[in-house]
Amino acid sequence: MEKYILSLDQGTTSSRAILFNHEGEPVHSAQKEIKQYFPKPGWVEHNANEIWGSVLSVIASVLSEANVTPIQIAGIGITNQRETTVLWDKETGDPIYHAIVWQSRQTNDICKELKKNGMEEKVRQKTGLLIDPYFSGTKVKWILDHVEGAREKVKKGEVLFGTIDTWLIWKLSGGKAHVTDYTNAARTLMFNIFDLKWDEELLDLFGANHSMMPEVKSSSEIYAETAPYHFFGQSVPIAGAAGDQQAALFGQACFTEGMAKNTYGTGCFMLMNTGEKAVHSDNGLLTTIAWGIDGKITYALEGSIFVAGSALGWLRDGLRMLKHAEDSEDYATKVQSTEGVYMVPAFVGLGTPYWDSEVRGAIFGLTRGTEKEHFIRATLESLAYQTKDVLQAMIEDSGIDITSLRTDGGAAKNNFLMQFQADLLDTVVERAKINETTALGAAYLAGLAVGFWENKKQLTKKWDLDKEFEPEMDEKERDKLYQGWQTAINATMAFK
Numbered sequence: 208m209e210k211y212i213l214s215l216d217q218g219t220t221s222s223r224a225i226l227f228n229h230e231g232e233p234v235h236s237a238q239k240e241i242k243q244y245f246p247k248p249g250w251v252e253h254n255a256n257e258i259w260g261s262v263l264s265v266i267a268s269v270l271s272e273a274n275v276t277p278i279q280i281a282g283i284g285i286t287n288q289r290e291t292t293v294l295w296d297k298e299t300g301d302p303i304y305h306a307i308v309w310q311s312r313q314t315n316d317i318c319k320e321l322k323k324n325g326m327e328e329k330v331r332q333k334t335g336l337l338i339d340p341y342f343s344g345t346k347v348k349w350i351l352d353h354v355e356g357a358r359e360k361v362k363k364g365e366v367l368f369g370t371i372d373t374w375l376i377w378k379l380s381g382g383k384a385h386v387t388d389y390t391n392a393a394r395t396l397m398f399n400i401f402d403l404k405w406d407e408e409l410l411d412l413f414g415a416n417h418s419m420m421p422e423v424k425s426s427s428e429i430y431a432e433t434a435p436y437h438f439f440g441q442s443v444p445i446a447g448a449a450g451d452q453q454a455a456l457f458g459q460a461c462f463t464e465g466m467a468k469n470t471y472g473t474g475c476f477m478l479m480n481t482g483e484k485a486v487h488s489d490n491g492l493l494t495t496i497a498w499g500i501d502g503k504i505t506y507a508l509e510g511s512i513f514v515a516g517s518a519l520g521w522l523r524d525g526l527r528m529l530k531h532a533e534d535s536e537d538y539a540t541k542v543q544s545t546e547g548v549y550m551v552p553a554f555v556g557l558g559t560p561y562w563d564s565e566v567r568g569a570i571f572g573l574t575r576g577t578e579k580e581h582f583i584r585a586t587l588e589s590l591a592y593q594t595k596d597v598l599q600a601m602i603e604d605s606g607i608d609i610t611s612l613r614t615d616g617g618a619a620k621n622n623f624l625m626q627f628q629a630d631l632l633d634t635v636v637e638r639a640k641i642n643e644t645t646a647l648g649a650a651y652l653a654g655l656a657v658g659f660w661e662n663k664k665q666l667t668k669k670w671d672l673d674k675e676f677e678p679e680m681d682e683k684e685r686d687k688l689y690q691g692w693q694t695a696i697n698a699t700m701a702f703k
């Protein structure tokens with residue numbers, strides 16, 4: 208009977224289950240959208256129980272559609288939207304508040320206060336991160352500040368904290384395992400990425416304590432087995448976990464120092480493997496953990512762009528300019544250029560390299576001649592401009608000249624965007640054949656732990672190119688376009 212690895216990819220907008228065979232090919236998948244809650248402008252929340260329900264439902268769908276029985280699952284890998292924070296009652300399993308999503312800006316005031324108190328440098332030295340509403344720590348504090356009786360319960364050890372990986376492993380194991388992996392812990396603002404421990408002082412800063420924190424494990428090991436009542440009577444090892452961007456780096460087989468990938472999902476995240484060295488950034492990049500395997504930590508530099516694919520979602524759902532996000536390619540190629548239109552999709556502030564949580568989106572250069580096509584093209588181009596901002600920071604910080612960039616994610620399927628990206632970066636863009644590299648990375652991590660695959664060398668051979676995009680734009684044109692973007696960004700940041 209053929210065996211598979213089941214990868215669960217719990218992302219910002221949907222939950223997915225994908226079955227991978229021994230060749231590392233995705234053979235079946237199921238997907239379910241999850242509801243987004245926007246209680247106030249700039250706030251984004253999820254219902255953690257709905258997330259759990261959606262994961263159960265995609266597991267059931269993928270197994271039944273693929274006609275695969277639970278005994279054929281050799282192991283489960285979990286990958287997730289990172290930083291999103293859940294606090295739940297240890298006894299009942301009920302979340303005490305909605306999950307606060309990574310994009311949410313509701314902890315802006317907490318961050319301002321921390322910065323005012325001069326905490327930025329200390330936090331950075333311990334966690335490699337900046338003080339920004341993006342990360343989990345201030346979300347924990349916000350929930351404790353706003354849910355009546357929560358602090359008391361925390362003191363009594365009745366509340367558990369988790370990012371989405373932790374929440375799902377806890378649920379799948381029937382409450383047996385309260386764990387996370389290094390990559391997810393590294394995004395909480397409470398974990399010291401150098402001594403690899405929850406940091407007493409930082410826990411204190413956000414009102415957390417050790418009793419509520421998950422045990423931090425490697426990214427590839429058996430954490431627990433599924434509770435049979437959640438997995439059709441079977442106990443299957445949950446054997447790999449990583450935040451989605453780190454999982455994508457792994458799925459892209461960026462195993463050697465200097466290799467980088469860019470994933471165009473809800474947001475856009477570029478990660479570069481920096482090996483055993485944690486590289487400090489002077490240009491607004493994050494220092495983070497790429498993975499921890501067999502007692503060895505690999506670090507990464509990361510550029511985080513908050514709005515990428517979700518800008519296309521906004522064109523589709525908010526402005527109703529598109530029926531499907533994929534139609535954007537057709538519209539964009541109907542015109543020769545944006546004719547000077549720039550779109551800055553700072554809907555939830557700006558991440559790397561600007562780190563401004565108060566700025567909001569803007570559009571520039573409109574004329575009476577601006578048409579829908581220009582607007583759509585400008586939105587697509589904004590993904591590439593933001594990526595260029597990040598790449599420049601990465602080259603400066605690492606001293607490594609990136610000559611090719613591996614890409615994946617929904618919007619990477621857009622050929623116009625990939626060509627424009629190569630042109631703007633003056634770098635070869637290599638789109639991976641398996642676009643589901645996030646889920647693949649989690650499958651690899653789990654597969655290595657249960658002996659489904661042997662080692663990274665074997666996985667490296669599986670990476671395959673779908674299409675290569677060579678830079679074609681001349682330097683003058685590239686510089687002119689990028690200068691326009693910089694002017695637009697500066698004007699956007701001035702408008703607050």
Ligand code: G3P
Pocket residue numbers: 218219220287288289290309450451452472473474475
């Ligand atoms: O840090 C946030 C990131 O993990 C979300 O990823 O795929 O939902 O854009 P995605």
